[in-house]
Amino acid sequence: MATFLTKLRSSGRLKAVWHDPDRAYKTLCSFSETERDGGKDLERAARRVSDPELRGHLERHARDEVKHADLFRTRALELANEFALTTHGDETADKPYDLSRGRPGLELDAHGFFSAGLIDELGDLEYIAMLHVAEERAAELFTVQSSLTDHDPKTKAIFEEILIDEKYHVAYTKTFLDKWRHEGREREVSNALKTARDSRLLGAWKRLGLRSAGGFGRVLLFVFYWTLVLPFGFIARLRKPATGLVTPSVELNDGQH
Amino acid sequence: MRILGISAFHRDSAAALLVDGVPVAAAQEEHFTGKLGEWSFPRRAIRSCLDEAGVQARDLDRIVFYEKPLRKFERILAMQLGAFPRSAKTFSSSMFLWLGDRLWMKNRIIEELEVPDERISFVEHQRAHAAASYFTSPFEEAAILSIDDMGEWATTLLARGAGNEIESLREVHFPHSLGLWYSAFAQYLGFEPGADEGLLEELAKQGTPSSLDKVRQTLSACGEEGGFQVHSEHFRFQHDASRLYSQGLIDLLGPARAPGSPIAEGPEDTRCCDLAASVQAVLEERVLALAEELHRHVPSSKLCLSGEVARNRSLVRHLRTDGPFEQIYLPPSPGEPGAALGAALEYSCSIAGEPRAFTQEVAAIGGKLAASPEDGAVSLSKAEIPTLIAARLAKGEHVAWVRGGVELGDRSWSARLLLARADKEDALGGLLETVQNRVPCAPCRVAVPAARLKDHFEVPDGVEHALRFAHLELKPLEGQAQLSKLAAADGRVWVQAIDQRYDPQLCQVLESMGAEGGLPIAAMTDFHLRGRPLVRSEADAVEAFQRSRLDALFVEERLYERKA
Structure with missing residues (x-):
């Protein structure tokens, strides 16, 4: 399954993202934001867990995420300067990688399901299971990115460096899940992993649905623009907007217009 | 009458709750999500306001959104058509967004809050801004000027405020x-x-x-x-x-x-x-x-x-x-977050005809600190905190101070502060550097007891309200060499006047610094890391403290110190 997904993701559509500096810039910004959010959550988690060994791992993990955020951000700014890109506030990822916000409010990020303060809502075991599944996916995702950036050694080097950390993250979370299994919490671990994987799949399904509908809607509107809107466009160009001070024309009301 | 005001989908979404004309809670979404400039529907902010007031969404008499979506859509459509064919690229994305989501704001609110549609109202965007200023001011009559980036059609509003009413006169x-x-x-x-x-x-x-x-x-x-x-x-x-x-x-x-x-x-x-x-x-x-x-x-x-x-x-x-x-x-937050409060006030006073019942003397509206002691906390008594802070500042330390609920907007006037001695070399830059890495040109302000302001600065008349919420910069008096070092290139210092009536603790800190022979003035900025919103909870504050180079953090009646 993973191989199939990897192949699917390695399609020309994704390659194109890394060959377009503007799309690459946006995607790197989005990755940076995601890593920083993850780091914040992990720092909080590190303070909450009772096991000192797990705390140590989470603290290192949090530092890794912040380091990744800085690496992505720095590379994004290098690209922005190199190609004189116009940056603006809402740096959403390029569509093929818009894993975070199919629609604002889904509260799923690029790893799939972090949200600020997640540890406060889940227990240690559920949190680590969620983290494990997320890191497995992140490792897979960054392997794909690395393979798509051969033409850009600086960006590729970042993915390679991050991959080393991701493998460690997968390994230590697995160690703790195994430890809990051996302590007789096999069922809890299985359920937590299942919940984590289901929520990721559900999120992916929702995003796919939204994106498909979005793509179709946009195509329809584009066609609409060059057919039905065209005459109205010419008419609208003849009308000059009001300039200077004008007297308010609408009476006070609490309706939508 | 319970009125909830909402601002969203432009930048800095927020919510504010009014009970019988008095704001009892206000919150900004970015403080919960940690994402600077968060513009999504402020469901966490709303939840926080309702929880604080002990009110259920179904108990709200009115939910007021801070702009009129149909009129704004009309403007966007007209602009897209007017820019034909240059708008070919942007038309489909903006229409998709509006036809798929923004236009149905009423349904969105019904879905989020599970309230009947007859309780949902919309006010004009510039009037929400105007109301946020006039209806929180101490004036019984005033001229009102709202200068903004966008709303429905109006970007600027000239209005008259008299008693309970705002009369729109001219727009741009x-x-x-x-x-x-x-x-x-x-x-x-x-x-x-x-x-x-x-x-x-x-x-x-x-x-x-x-x-x-x-x-x-x-x-x-x-x-x-x-x-x-x-x-x-x-x-x-x-x-x-x-x-x-x-x-x-x-x-x-x-x-x-x-x-x-x-x-x-x-x-x-x-x-x-x-x-x-x-x-x-x-x-x-x-x-x-x-x-x-x-x-x-x-x-x-x-x-x-x-x-x-x-x-x-x-x-x-x-x-x-x-x-x-x-x-x-000027209100503490004259921009978008404040417009959530403005929308509620506009409905309450202008549309429902409720009497004005509020003057904004302090920036925070309601709000309790989400507090739970973290590792390393040392308990203190409330009375000793100003003295301890003053002593640390006198030693040249950089101190963070967190009290009560966080204010609306990206600045803090008393609840989330970073303080340093103002007479230190590069006091303002050094303070910023402890938390944010220095941004070129990033401004930093000084806190001065309101009663001492004229001892140190040229103060024009009629600006006491603007100074309370740090909306002005002042020129130091001749001979104030230490203050001149704090000035920007134009020779002025960004000043916040601290009124003894509204923030006696901070006044005590400043007076203690003055009593020990220093200036009764502190360099001050807002407690957040670079690219992050103001810290909200005690956990956020401790986390930011750990990632900063601050020397000490005071949270309500607890102290956190940097470990050696």
């Missing part, structure tokens, strides 16, 4: 927007539009306005006295919010500054500083003309100012010193 309509015009120049100069306009203002202080004629070609007077128009050939914000300026502006002024590039001292930076100074000067010209016109319609001595552009401190100073009004009031 999109695309003629001072806010977007200024943001476009911010973007041209490499800053982030909608976020870093303050940096453009700071850059302006370092230049001379040598490009006035060229900048006036982009914004000129027109029609009735005070009216203005933005010349569309230089801008793209009419139909595209991602890049606000066009090739026309580059042809007029030369190449744009690369985004994020450092500001050094070279010929290119001189050009940028001079251009910024020219933009600031032209903005002030236009706003002074608007104020003169407003004063002709409303010959009051008092002005209530609001909208995103009102955050420009140099502009506020010019309005007071060169404009026709003797007293100026």
